[in-house]
Amino acid sequence: MTIREKLIKIRDDSGLSQQEFAEKLEVSRQTVARWESGKSQPSSVQVIKICKEFGLDANALLSDASDLKELDPHKDDAQPEKNSNVKKALLPAAIALLILIALIGFIITIIYGVKDASFDTTATVWIIAVPQNTPMIVLSLFLGAFIILLTVLLIYLIKRGKK
Amino acid sequence: MKKFFIAAACVILTLFCFPSSACTEKENDNLGLFVFLSVRMKGNGDGTLTAVAKNEFALGSAPMPITLTLYYSANHDGLTNMTETETVSSEGLEIFETAEINYEIQSEGFYCAQISYFVKGEEKFLRSAVIGYDKQGNRTE
Numbered sequence: 001m002t003i004r005e006k007l008i009k010i011r012d013d014s015g016l017s018q019q020e021f022a023e024k025l026e027v028s029r030q031t032v033a034r035w036e037s038g039k040s041q042p043s044s045v046q047v048i049k050i051c052k053e054f055g056l057d058a059n060a061l062l063s064d065a066s067d068l069k070e071l072d073p074h075k076d077d078a079q080p081e082k083n084s085n086v087k088k089a090l091l092p093a094a095i096a097l098l099i100l101i102a103l104i105g106f107i108i109t110i111i112y113g114v115k116d117a118s119f120d121t122t123a124t125v126w127i128i129a130v131p132q133n134t135p136m137i138v139l140s141l142f143l144g145a146f147i148i149l150l151t152v153l154l155i156y157l158i159k160r161g162k163k
Numbered sequence: 164m165k166k167f168f169i170a171a172a173c174v175i176l177t178l179f180c181f182p183s184s185a186c187t188e189k190e191n192d193n194l195g196l197f198v199f200l201s202v203r204m205k206g207n208g209d210g211t212l213t214a215v216a217k218n219e220f221a222l223g224s225a226p227m228p229i230t231l232t233l234y235y236s237a238n239h240d241g242l243t244n245m246t247e248t249e250t251v252s253s254e255g256l257e258i259f260e261t262a263e264i265n266y267e268i269q270s271e272g273f274y275c276a277q278i279s280y281f282v283k284g285e286e287k288f289l290r291s292a293v294i295g296y297d298k299q300g301n302r303t304e
Contacts, residue, residue: 119203120302121292124219127227127282128197138197 004038006061010054025049196223204276204291206300214264214276218256226255231262234275271297
């Protein structure tokens with residue numbers, strides 16, 4: 001695909017007339033007509049301006065590549081931007097999850113507190129299938145995992161802050 | 164962050180696998196990962212006493228057989244001197260299921276609720292505090 005064809009394609013894809021295209025690039029309509037007819041080619045300064053205006057890669061515009069998708073102004077940027085958005089959303093999601101877990105624990109504790117208050121005495125036991133049958137082992141493992149989780153989150157936040 | 168969440172998920176899964184692997188079917192027929200049992204007691208103020216045993220939460224376990232017993236003593240001198248007033252048994256207490264004793268108070272004194280259950284073939288007990296009630300079922304001590 002020649003640069004002439006690529007320019008026509010860019011203009012068509014943008015839905016601009018030759019006049020509007022020319023105004024955007026601060027050249028005359030005749031100049032655009034000459035580019036599209038192949039009578040002349042944009043100068044290097046004009047190529048940079050076209051690329052800047054339409055978010056294109058200059059190499060893709062000047063190369064002989066026939067695949068017009070290469071000229072898609074959003075092609076290269078879209079994926080990293082999407083990944084970046086996902087990364088940005090992960091931290092609030094993780095924090096929201098931790099808050100939700102804490103909130104559920106808080107509500108359950110209140111429910112149990114209210115329930116226990118209606119009785120004169122309450123005794124409870126966790127029967128856990130570990131060799132020593134002690135809830136403390138499992139509790140300490142869970143707390144350990146929670147501490148690791150928070151530490152990793154803190155390290156991540158510090159690293160992010162440095163960036 | 165992705166690696167972090169995968170690592171966190173692995174840790175949590177390991178925590179669940181550890182206790183479950185420690186318990187074989189041969190060691191205990193009923194106990195799964197864990198069971199949370201409770202025993203409660205209250206005077207109703209109408210001459211009755213209620214003792215409740217509940218399977219509060221269970222994970223991976225079969226119904227938990229328990230026996231709920233209500234003990235009475237005229238004096239507060241320990242569980243050994245208390246006499247059994249009423250007993251109710253459950254062949255298998257399902258999750259959130261309760262076993263209950265509603266006892267009509269015969270005389271003022273001290274009461275205690277106890278549940279017995281088996282863990283790895285060994286009988287274990289969970290007892291409430293010893294509480295004093297008058298004949299109307301009001302707490303005295």
